[in-house]
Structures are given as structure tokens and as C-alpha cells.
Amino acid sequence: xxxxxxxxxxxxxxxxxxxxxxxxxxxxxxxxxxxxxxxxxxxxxxxxxxxxxxxxxxxxxxxxxxxxxxxxxxxxxxxxxxxxxxxxxxxxxxxxxxxxxxxxxxxxxxxxxxxxxxxxxxxxxxxxxxxxxxxxxxxxxxxxxxxxxxxxxxxxxxxxxxxxxxxxxxxxxxxxxxxxxxxxxxxxxxxxxxxxxxxxxxxxxxxxxxxxxxxxxxxxxxxxxxxxxxxxxxxxxxxxxxxxxxxxxxxxxxxxxxxxxxxxxxxxxxxxxxxxxxxxxxxxxxxxxxxxxxxxxxxxxxxxxxxxxxxxxxxxxxxxxxxxxxxxxxxxxxxxxxxxxxxxxxxxxxxxxxxxxxxxxxxxxxxxxxxxxxxxxxxxxxxxxxxxxxxxxxxxxxxxxxxxxxxxxxxxxxxxxxxxxxxxxxxxxxxxxxxxxxxxxxxxxxxxxx
Amino acid sequence: xxxxxxxxxxxxxxxxxxxxxxxxxxxxxxxxxxxxxxxxxxxxxxxxxxxxxxxxxxxxxxxxxxxxxxxxxxxxxxxxxxxxxxxxxxxxxxxxxxxxxxxxxxxxxxxxxxxxxxxxxxxxxxxxxxxxxxxxxxxxxxxxxxxxxxxxxxxxxxxxxxxxxxxxxxxxxxxxxxxxxxxxxxxxxxxxxxxxxxxxxxxxxxxxxxxxxxxxxxxxxxxxxxxxxxxxxxxxxxxxxxxxxxxxxxxxxxxxxxxxxxxxxxxxxxxxxxxxxxxxxxxxxxxxxxxxxxxxxxxxxxxxxx
Numbered sequence: 001x002x003x004x005x006x007x008x009x010x011x012x013x014x015x016x017x018x019x020x021x022x023x024x025x026x027x028x029x030x031x032x033x034x035x036x037x038x039x040x041x042x043x044x045x046x047x048x049x050x051x052x053x054x055x056x057x058x059x060x061x062x063x064x065x066x067x068x069x070x071x072x073x074x075x076x077x078x079x080x081x082x083x084x085x086x087x088x089x090x091x092x093x094x095x096x097x098x099x100x101x102x103x104x105x106x107x108x109x110x111x112x113x114x115x116x117x118x119x120x121x122x123x124x125x126x127x128x129x130x131x132x133x134x135x136x137x138x139x140x141x142x143x144x145x146x147x148x149x150x151x152x153x154x155x156x157x158x159x160x161x162x163x164x165x166x167x168x169x170x171x172x173x174x175x176x177x178x179x180x181x182x183x184x185x186x187x188x189x190x191x192x193x194x195x196x197x198x199x200x201x202x203x204x205x206x207x208x209x210x211x212x213x214x215x216x217x218x219x220x221x222x223x224x225x226x227x228x229x230x231x232x233x234x235x236x237x238x239x240x241x242x243x244x245x246x247x248x249x250x251x252x253x254x255x256x257x258x259x260x261x262x263x264x265x266x267x268x269x270x271x272x273x274x275x276x277x278x279x280x281x282x283x284x285x286x287x288x289x290x291x292x293x294x295x296x297x298x299x300x301x302x303x304x305x306x307x308x309x310x311x312x313x314x315x316x317x318x319x320x321x322x323x324x325x326x327x328x329x330x331x332x333x334x335x336x337x338x339x340x341x342x343x344x345x346x347x348x349x350x351x352x353x354x355x356x357x358x359x360x361x362x363x364x365x366x367x368x369x370x371x372x373x374x375x376x377x378x379x380x381x382x383x384x385x386x387x388x389x390x391x392x393x394x395x396x397x398x399x400x401x402x403x404x405x406x407x408x409x410x411x412x413x414x415x416x417x418x419x420x421x422x423x424x425x426x427x428x429x430x431x432x433x434x435x436x437x438x439x440x441x442x443x444x445x446x447x448x449x450x
Numbered sequence: 451x452x453x454x455x456x457x458x459x460x461x462x463x464x465x466x467x468x469x470x471x472x473x474x475x476x477x478x479x480x481x482x483x484x485x486x487x488x489x490x491x492x493x494x495x496x497x498x499x500x501x502x503x504x505x506x507x508x509x510x511x512x513x514x515x516x517x518x519x520x521x522x523x524x525x526x527x528x529x530x531x532x533x534x535x536x537x538x539x540x541x542x543x544x545x546x547x548x549x550x551x552x553x554x555x556x557x558x559x560x561x562x563x564x565x566x567x568x569x570x571x572x573x574x575x576x577x578x579x580x581x582x583x584x585x586x587x588x589x590x591x592x593x594x595x596x597x598x599x600x601x602x603x604x605x606x607x608x609x610x611x612x613x614x615x616x617x618x619x620x621x622x623x624x625x626x627x628x629x630x631x632x633x634x635x636x637x638x639x640x641x642x643x644x645x646x647x648x649x650x651x652x653x654x655x656x657x658x659x660x661x662x663x664x665x666x667x668x669x670x671x672x673x674x675x676x677x678x679x680x681x682x683x684x685x686x687x688x689x690x691x692x693x694x695x696x697x698x699x700x701x702x703x704x705x706x707x708x709x710x711x712x713x714x715x716x717x718x719x720x721x722x723x724x725x726x727x728x729x730x731x732x733x734x735x736x737x738x739x740x741x742x743x744x745x746x747x748x749x750x751x752x753x754x755x756x
Binding site for chain 1: 499518
């Protein structure tokens with residue numbers, strides 16, 4: 001393990017912000033804000049288009065090329081709708097809650113490295129494509145997400161409605177349970193990279209991405225990120241069939257739009273975090289990264305790879321939504337607490353043991369030990385939990401009771417353990433047609449052709 | 451404060467810069483206001499929100515003091531986990547009106563004031579008597595990053611303490627699990643078994659019909675009509691039926707109903723006495739009922755609610 005893993009484990013270089021001044025910082029912040037809002041518009045269009053294709057529909061196609069402006073119309077409609085305030089609502093909390101959601105969701109991108117070091121055109125200033133970074137940047141992301149949940153919880157509570165309250169209670173329970181599994185999968189990345197700064201984690205993935213090296217963590221993160229963003233199949237806080245719209249039932253117009261906005265920005269956030277932590281961040285995928293002395297891994301090219309990976313994960317979101325049905329609440333909780341969490345804990349213990357042996361003893365693992373082990377674990381789990389349809393044991397007794405299906409005057413299908421009397425037709429008896437039945441003229445093939 | 455001003459003369463790098471001062475005074479004001487809200491609010495959820503605000507403010511101050519790990523830990527642990535659990539419980543229990551101000555323990559309040567004043571005296575004395583050590587900047591050592599330095603101290607000097615605390619937490623969690631555990635006395639009935647029972651006993655397999663179907667109004671307290679114009683009693687939630695809050699349809703076009711429908715099955719028919727309490731029918735009756743309960747009849751009460 002001394003090759004790949006340990007080399008990365010000793011303080012990988014962080015992004016260099018030394019040349020940034022106030023104007024660059026403000027410029028980056030404004031750019032992030034604009035890009036996030038534009039991405040939401042694209043994301044909603046993308047989701048509607050892709051889900052339509054998955055369901056063999058066309059999707060929005062009237063407004064603008066390929067229906068691209070549909071969302072502008074939708075947004076205008078939302079803005080111009082009547083803004084209804086529930087009379088019994090807790091006024092202040094009711095109005096502030098959507099704001100908390102949006103504000104928290106917008107803060108995550110501050111520490112996401114969208115690209116590597118670039119030179120700002122027409123100047124000599126070189127700066128990383130990232131607003132800021134500090135030694136605990138990933139923990140900051142977790143913290144901000146935790147604050148964002150308050151928007152959902154307080155919004156549902158302040159509406160003073162049963163469905164809203166149920167939605168927000170579910171949401172709280174969901175976030176508490178799935179944030180644990182998510183945090184655990186992140187801890188393995190910290191153990192392997194030796195840092196919690198996002199740019200440091202990206203630079204420690206120079207040789208091997210963590211989605212290959214830490215495959216179980218990667219899959220754990222993918223599952224819990226869908227749970228964290230309340231998306232199908234984990235969209236229990238807003239389950240339409242059960243809770244109308246969950247925590248946002250009593251919200252309308254712009255306040256509803258804010259919740260909607262926050263949900264989509266959060267999708268982008270977790271995708272971006274997954275890209276950064278597991279998919280190599282802004283690094284080019286393998287065959288491309290070797291071309292032209294790694295020129296594709298520098299400058300503004302890096303944005304392309306980052307965006308490609310993030311939108312690939314956005315596609316996964318939509319794909320899962322179009323494929324899997326919603327879980328029942330108890331199934332969902334069982335998956336989180338009895339499935340994902342013990343698995344994540346066991347995986348952390350294994351990894352820590354490997355790291356400790358490597359670090360504190362004379363024995364050193366081969367550099368492929370961890371990736372190999374992680375994939376063996378993944379394959380093992382898949383085989384272990386693969387649903388096998390056991391052949392149903394025949395519970396019916398050997399001799400079935402023959403019933404008279406017309407006993408009560410109307411036909412009744414047989415229950416288990418009962419059989420119908422043999423059909424008269426199966427005995428090969430000739431079916432007699434009553435004399436007054438009108439027989440239709442039979443058209444034979446030869447006549448039809450003629 | 452005096453220590454800071456004296457030091458400002460000696461080392462200019464240790465003075466708060468203007469942006470830092472703006473941050474401090476803004477956040478400080480918000481935190482103090484939130485703390486007062488926490489003290490004087492009568493509603494439990496508002497109190498919880500105030501605590502959250504205080505913690506977010508503290509997190510900002512930690513960041514300003516170049517202790518990002520502490521700030522983030524404050525946010526993740528206290529705001530994200532502990533306060534969330536508090537809010538969760540508050541919402542489940544439903545403490546949203548106000549706490550009662552009845553003393554449950556005799557003499558609790560004067561004792562509380564006494565102890566509070568005592569604490570204030572102790573703390574005040576300690577603060578007044580203490581001397582501020584000279585301000586030191588944080589050593590800018592890139593090798594020792596914030597979390598790793600903290601980890602080094604925690605896991606070398608205080609490793610045993612940490613282990614003990616961990617054990618304590620696990621015991622507490624185990625205790626909570628055991629105390630809330632109930633032995634299941636009956637067999638657990640699964641969704642499939644319920645469906646089988648319903649099928650066997652000829653019960654309704656589908657969800658009950660939604661209230662207001664085929665009705666003039668789409669409200670939960672108006673029973674649905676089936677395709678033949680009959681009232682479906684099941685369509686009104688059981689709670690409303692037990693409270694006697696079912697609204698009869700007054701405005702349904704009687705002449706649209708076929709003549710064969712017996713009078714007892716018409717939408718405005720009085721339900722058979724028995725399991726369902728009698729319902730006030732006409733506006734006059736409703737108004738009389740409202741007056742009997744000592745409240746002003748609301749405008750439009752007695753008409754079918756929309």
C-alpha cells in the first residue's frame with residue numbers, strides 16, 4: 001500500500017489562494033450564485049426530458065427549442081400565483097423556513113473545487129476555480145446541509161397542518177438516519193486521503209479515484225445521497241400518495257418555489273460532493289488524462305470534466321426516480337439503520353485496521369490491496385443479498401376438494417385447496433349448439449382472396 | 451478590553467481588522483438578541499430556534515477566530531444532531547402553545563432566583579478578579595492543521611478520558627434501547643396477512659372513497675355520493691363522524707335523483723340514530739347550537755362549507 005495510498009495520505013497539497021483579492025472572491029461568489037440558479041433551470045428541464053424518455057413520452061417540446069424555455073414559463077406561473085398565507089400558521093417561522101432551505105443549499109458550492117488552477121484572462125493572476133477551502137471543508141458541507149434541514153422541519157411545523165407536520169417529522173427522522181451512513185462513507189475517504197479539505201481530496205486522487213479504491217463507500221454515498229435529498233425512492237417526506245406534498249403542502253407561489261429551488265440545488269450539491277470525493281473531482285477520466293502530457297487535466301478543461309461527472313450523477317438521480325418505486329417507511333428505516341449503518345461501520349473498522357498495520361508495523365500492504373478488498377466486499381454483498389425467488393412450497397393438500405362453483409347461484413372461483421369439477425369440454429364431449437342459434441357465415445381464406 | 455488596547459500599541463497584527471469588527475458586532479448583536487428570545491419566549495419551538503441561531507452565531511465567531519474545526523463541530527453536533535432531536539421531540543409531543551407556569555415543586559421559584567444570583571456572583575467575581583494574559587496569535591504552521599492538532603491532543607493526552615466517555619455514551623444508548631423496548635405479546639401482522647384477512651372476510655380491499663366525490667363541495671366533512679346518488683357514510687373520516695361534524699348536503703339537486711331512491715337514502719336524509727350522532731341540519735339549528743356553546747355564530751355558518 002506504500003505506492004498509491006500512503007503517498008496520498010501525507011498531507012496532499014491544497015489549492016493555492018494566495019493571489020486572490022477581494023474582487024476575485026466576490027466575483028467567484030456571484031458566479032457560483034448565477035451558475036447554481038441556471039443549473040437548476042437546466043436540471044428541471046433535463047429531468048423532465050429524461051424521465052419522459054424513460055416513460056416513453058416526449059416531454060416538454062413546445063416552448064423554445066426542445067422545450068428549453070418551458071421552465072421559464074413555469075417559473076413565471078409560480079411567481080404570478082396568489083401567495084396564500086395560512087391564517088393559523090406561525091407567521092415568522094412560516095415565511096423564514098423556505099429562506100433557510102435556499103440559503104443553506106447555496107452555501108455548499110463555496111468549497112467545491114469546480115476546476116484546477118487557472119489564469120484569469122487578461123491578467124497575471126492565477127487562482128483555483130473554487131471560492132474557498134479550509135482543512136475541514138467537507139465537515140462544513142455536512143454542517144450546512146444539517147442547517148438546511150431546519151427549513152423543511154420548521155416549514156412543516158409552522159404550517160400547522162397534519163400532512164405538513166407528518167412530512168417534516170418524517171424528514172427529520174430520514175435525515176438523522178441517512179446522514180450517519182453518509183458521514184461514515186465520508187470518513188473512509190478522510191482515512192485514505194489524510195485530509196478533509198476538498199482540494200486536498202481531489203489532489204490525492206491523482207492516481208486512483210476513490211470510487212474504485214473505496215467502492216463500498218461510494219455505493220453507500222450514492223444510496224444515502226438520494227435519501228438525503230428526499231428523492232424517489234426515498235421521497236417519504238413529500239410522498240404524494242400519502243401526504244399530499246408533505247412539508248410543502250401549505251406553501252404556494254414563491255414560497256413553494258423556494259422549496260423547489262432548494263431541492264434541486266441540493267441535488268446538484270450532493271452530486272458535486274460525490275464527484276469531488278469519489279470521482280476524482282475535476283480530473284479527466286483515465287485515457288484522456290494521459291493524452292498530451294496531461295494537458296486535459298489543466299486550465300479551463302477541468303471545468304468540463306467536473307460538469308460531465310456531476311451531470312452524470314444527476315442522470316443517475318433521474319434514472320433511479322424513473323425505475324424504482326417508493327419504499328414503505330419501515331422498510332426505509334430498516335435499510336438505513338440495519339443495513340447501511342452497520343455495513344459502513346464494519347468497513348471503517350476494516351480500513352482503519354489496514355491503515356494501522358501499514359503505518360505502525362513493518363508489514364506493508366500491496367498498493368492494490370484496498371481496491372481489491374473493496375471490490376471483493378461489494379461483489380460478496382451483491383451475491384449475498386441477491387433476491388432469490390424460492391420455489392413456492394405447495395401448501396395445498398394433495399387431494400383437493402371438488403366444489404360446486406354454482407352452489408350459491410352464481411359462479412365462485414375456487415379457494416386454495418379446492419378444485420373445480422372437470423369441465424365438460426375437457427372430457428372431449430361434443431358441444432351441442434342450440435337449434436335456434438344463428439350461425440354466422442364462415443368466410444374461408446380462398447373466398448376472401450377472391 | 452484593556453488588555454487588547456494595550457497590545458494594539460505593541461503588535462498591530464493582533465488588532466481586529468475592520469471587516470472582523472463588523473462581523474463580530476453584527477454576529478454578536480444577533481446572538482445576544484437570540485439569547486434573550488431564548489430566555490423570554492413562551493413557546494418551546496421558538497426557544498429551540500433561538501438556540502439554533504445562537505449556535506450558528508457562535509460557529510461564525512469560531513471561524514473568525516481561525517478555529518474552523520470547532521465551529522463546524524459546533525454546527526454538526528449541536529445544531530445538526532442535538533437540537534434537531536429536540537425539535538423532533540417537541541413536534542411529536544406537540545408542545546406549541548406555552549409552558550405552564552404552575553410550580554411543580556414548592557418554593558422552586560425563589561430558590562431558583564437565589565441560586566441564579568449566587569451563580570452570577572461567583573462568575574462575576576471570577577471574571578472581575580481574573581487578569582487577561584497577553585494576546586497571542588495562532589502559530590501559522592502549515593504542517594499542523596487545525597483538526598490534526600486537536601486530534602493529537604485528544605488521542606494522546608486524553609485518550610483514556612475519551613474511551614471512558616465513549617463507554618458512557620454506549621451504556622446510555624443501550625439503556626435507552628432497553629427502557630423503551632417492549633416485548634411483543636402478539637404475532638406481528640404483515641401487510642400481506644392483512645390483505646389476506648380482508649379478502650377472506652369480505653372487507654373493503656381498496657381505500658375508503660374520498661369525501662366529496664360526486665358531491666357539490668370537495669370538503670372532508672361532506673359525504674361522497676355514489677353513482678346512484680346514495681350517501682357513502684364511510685367517505686367521511688371516522689373522527690368527524692364520531693364528533694358529529696358531518697355536513698349534510700342541502701343544495702344537492704333533488705330533482706336530479708331518480709324517484710326510486712327511497713327517502714331514507716337521499717343525500718339529505720337524516721342518518722339512522724345509533725352509531726352516528728345527530729347532526730345539526732339547517733342554518734337555524736347550527737346558529738342555535740353555536741349560541742348554546744357560547745360562541746358567536748360565524749358568518750355563513752350553517753351553509754355548506756366550501
